[in-house]
Amino acid sequence: MTMKFNSHFNDINESYLFAEVAARTQTFRAANPESDIIKLGIGDVTLPLAPAVIAAMRSAVSEMSEKDTFRGYGPYEGYDFLRESIRGYYGSFGVKIAADEIFVSDGAKSDLGNILDIFSEGGTSLITDPVYPVYVDTNLMAGRKVIFADATEQNDFLPAPDYKVTADIIYICSPNNPTGAAYTLKGLQEWVDYANKTGAVILYDAAYESFISDGGLARSIFQIEGAETCAIEFCSFSKTAGFTGTRCGYTVIPKALEREGLNANKLWLRRQATKFNGVSYVVQRGAEAVFTAEGQKQIRENLAYYKRNARVIADGLDELGIKYTGGKNSPYIWLRCPDNAGSWQFFDLLLNGAQVVGTPGAGFGKNGEGYFRLTAFGSREDTVRAMQRIKKLL
Numbered sequence: 001m002t003m004k005f006n007s008h009f010n011d012i013n014e015s016y017l018f019a020e021v022a023a024r025t026q027t028f029r030a031a032n033p034e035s036d037i038i039k040l041g042i043g044d045v046t047l048p049l050a051p052a053v054i055a056a057m058r059s060a061v062s063e064m065s066e067k068d069t070f071r072g073y074g075p076y077e078g079y080d081f082l083r084e085s086i087r088g089y090y091g092s093f094g095v096k097i098a099a100d101e102i103f104v105s106d107g108a109k110s111d112l113g114n115i116l117d118i119f120s121e122g123g124t125s126l127i128t129d130p131v132y133p134v135y136v137d138t139n140l141m142a143g144r145k146v147i148f149a150d151a152t153e154q155n156d157f158l159p160a161p162d163y164k165v166t167a168d169i170i171y172i173c174s175p176n177n178p179t180g181a182a183y184t185l186k187g188l189q190e191w192v193d194y195a196n197k198t199g200a201v202i203l204y205d206a207a208y209e210s211f212i213s214d215g216g217l218a219r220s221i222f223q224i225e226g227a228e229t230c231a232i233e234f235c236s237f238s239k240t241a242g243f244t245g246t247r248c249g250y251t252v253i254p255k256a257l258e259r260e261g262l263n264a265n266k267l268w269l270r271r272q273a274t275k276f277n278g279v280s281y282v283v284q285r286g287a288e289a290v291f292t293a294e295g296q297k298q299i300r301e302n303l304a305y306y307k308r309n310a311r312v313i314a315d316g317l318d319e320l321g322i323k324y325t326g327g328k329n330s331p332y333i334w335l336r337c338p339d340n341a342g343s344w345q346f347f348d349l350l351l352n353g354a355q356v357v358g359t360p361g362a363g364f365g366k367n368g369e370g371y372f373r374l375t376a377f378g379s380r381e382d383t384v385r386a387m388q389r390i391k392k393l394l
Helices: 007-011 017-031 051-064 080-091 108-118 133-141 185-198 264-275 281-290 293-320 343-354 380-393
Strands: 102-105 124-129 145-150 169-173 201-205 231-236 249-252 324-326 332-336 371-375
Touching: 007 133, 017 343, 051 281, 051 293, 080 102, 080 249, 080 281, 102 108, 102 264, 108 133, 108 201, 108 231, 108 249, 108 264, 124 133, 133 145, 133 169, 169 185, 185 201, 281 293, 293 324, 293 332, 293 380, 343 371, 343 380
Parallel strands: 124 145, 124 169, 169 201, 201 231
Antiparallel strands: 102 249, 231 249, 324 332, 332 371
């Protein structure tokens, strides 16, 4: 019998969105080698790791050089010192979770894809559109049916549940990537009530929760009554503390989350023990330092830097009279393309006319066509120069 590959890969786009952005940018650079391209597309940070993080990692490296303090394989679910620090961080905004409900990983993106291992084959996933492509692609790779909840200007890019629609998994990202929209506690309560009534499980991506400054917006789904019986939360140090190249995140799975006698917390631990060897000790010590008083002070300074970049972009769009969402409680600015331009058309216009790279909204789903995403993660100088060029062009 001939071995077969996973044919579900035929169901996804051949090129990942950001790979296509990179390819078009490289083609332009090759044709224009003297070009000065400013990238405000991919959400990668530009500021270095906080001094408190670096000091903790250096100390951990020193430990690894001594026989008495050397560490080999760590626990699959993460070291207790980091899990306790994360638990304390949740407590700082009123959320009570147990340390053994926290699983340390190499990033939220990995866990959001791998979490499907604990769900039964088949089934239906409800995903908002526009959407971070990883949600859709990982479900299609697994052969799951995907349906969409429309996020549009009419609902402020924050769709509410529709009880006529049924799904066993629901994806919610708030603050949202790409739109920057963020659910209020009341709005998120509607989704939790819906999931508990229908038996669905919410996969809640909280990667950008540290950008929230407005009261009344949800920092965690576990601020919501009833979430412990229907939700799993994913978070990351990437945007919060600049760990995009260092890799560390965590997933919170309540022990109360069960379906048909199976416990999600236990299933995930079993999955990790089989397929994951944990995050390095050095990186986890660095992550622990994020939650110290000095670490929090330093990363808040970095977050404030990115928020000011977002203000620069927003102010420029205000001057141009361009509608947008995000930029205040999110590092992303989601703008309507001027003159009814298509997303990739506007991408080419900015690249050729201003040498600025953003992300076409069409790459995030059908409701993203006609929109464009800019990020606040560039340097201040580049952000200012990019907006000067965009204003001159438009």
